[in-house]
Amino acid sequence: MTNYFNFFDLKQKVNYKTEILSGLTVAMALVPEAIAFAFMADLSPLVGLYAAFSMGLITSIFGGRPGMISGATGAVAVVIVALAKTHGVEYIFATVILAGLIQMTAGFLKLGKFIRLVPQPVMFGFVNGLAIVIFMSQIVQFKVLDQSSWLSGSPLWTMVGLVLLTMVIIWGLPKLTKAVPASLVAILTVFALVALFDISTTTVGDLASIKGTFPPFHIPMVPLNFEMLTVIFPYALIVAGVGLIESLLTLNLVDEITETKGRSNKEAVAQGLANVVTGFFSGMGGCAMIGQSLINISNGARARLSGIVASLMLLIFIMYGSSLIEQVPMAALTGLMIMVAIGTFEWATLRMVNKMPKHDIFIGIVVIVITVLLHNLALAVLIGVIISALVFAWESAKRIRAKKYLDASGKKHYEIYGPLFFGSTTAFAEKFDVLNDPPEVIIDFKESKIADMSAIDAVNKITGRYAKVNKKVHLRHLSADCRQLLQNADKIIEVNIIEDPTYKVAED
Secondary structure, eight states: OTTTOOOOOTTSOOOHHHHHHHHHHHHHHHHHHHHHHHHHTTOOHHHHHHHHHHHHHHHHHHOSSTTOOEEOOHHHHHHHHHHHHHHOHHHHHHHHHHHHHHHHHHHHTTGGGGGGGSOHHHHHHHHHHHHHHHHHHHHGGGBOTTSSSBOOHHHHHHHHHHHHHHHHHHHHHHHHOOSSOHHHHHHHHHHHHHHHTTOOOOBHHHHOOOOOOSOOOOOOOOOOSHHHHHHHHHHHHHHHHHHHHHHHHHHHHHHHHHTOOOOHHHHHHHHHHHHHHHHHTTOOOOEEOHHHHHHHHHTTOOSSHHHHHHHHHHHHHHHTOHHHHTTSBHHHHHHHHHHHHHHHSOTHHHHHGGGSOHHHHHHHHHHHHHHHHHOOHHHHHHHHHHHHHHHHHHHHHTTOEEEEEEOTTSOEEEEEEEEESTTTHHHHHTTOOTTTSOSEEEEEEEEEEEOSHHHHHHHHHHHHHHHHTTOEEEEEOOOHHHHHHHHHTTTTOOOEEEOOTTOOOOOO
16 A cells, blocks of 8 residues: 555655745635636535645645646536536535545556557647637636626726736746746735735635635435435546546646656546545545646646645635635736646647648647537547547558468468558458469468457458368468467367468567
8 A cells, every 4th residue: 555655755855945835826826716616516616625625635645746736627517517406515525435436446456557548649639728728718807707798998908917917927037037936926916016006806705705614524415325326426437537537647748847757546546535535525526737737837846745735725725814815816817827828738739730640630639629619628538549549540451461472382372461450351351362372372470460359350251261162271470469369269260370490479
């Protein structure tokens, strides 16, 4: 168990000032996000704030990626909103607990490694789509509070001016000094200006009150029977899947930025543990937050301390500092998130468009469109991976070919090149001239590979066609795994398998 639950990376050097200041900045940015996602799920704001606290604290301590921030997220909110409306918040808590157990199981079974199957075009589409979603989610701040109309006149120009000031500070301050996080300076500067000149603008408190107590321990009040399980299990499975996909993709993104390596399975276990605890402490559940993680990383935070500080400061805001935090202008947080969106977008992909294969461009666009239209990152990634797999299968299927010749003894040789699998079996069958071939045929797989049951069936069919006209078939140069497949199918294919005396069978 210690392999999964060690508190701190003892070999890691910690810049305490950077970690603490970055944690404070992230805590401020967490407040409006948690409130917004709670509203999205048709829940109380405190349910989102409690989730942000417990998710962030537990994953910061036990997670597999120091510096990554977790909390209540829109991806989870979109999944559970229907259940919240039909069955109420108690079923949400039970769902989050079950989702956490599923995630922990996935981590212990080391399923996190499958995130490696996500191709680079899907990653580009995911990141760019997310950047667009983050940007679009800030547009609502330019509407009046009831969101029925856009700001106009003085309120609009005040909002625009404060947002631009925030962005300029975040962009320009690092060019002068990196002693303090630019995002924190920007928030405090705008806060001070609004307070000093009594500027009328939207604040965090205008969204909702964040005043509360320590998250109360609460066993979900749901009937413990099979009917309840059938209700929550589909939601729990989707929450677990969405949470893991978004968390592990965030982990990969932070890995690339920091040029370090996180531990995906450990992160899966930590995410699951956090959701289990969150469900028992009145939270809506969640996963890794890319926006807040990028704020943290861009501030220079690299250790667990920043996430711990962010979570504890959020709790302090809830319990003791709500009156102060509720006065923070939304313009400052909006400017911060717009800069996160700009920094998240992979601008290099725009320059690479003419250099990338057309199918990769198509996949990236599909992932972006699904992410932006449905706000469902997991679905976007899943569809992207499926399309990538189909494209790969199609491209691989076109690579099957055969070199044909007669040797001195009159035997016909077919040297097969390329993988033989479900996508290439039709092209494979078309290579053979059964009726006009001599009595003995040798099929050479030295440059090929029998990959699956469809390939075995294709070999079976071609040997069957030769058998019908009383011709003998030999299979040559099969690797160990191909031999094993054929041995497992020995009742299907009955042909001679021969080897060159000097040929060493290839091993994977």
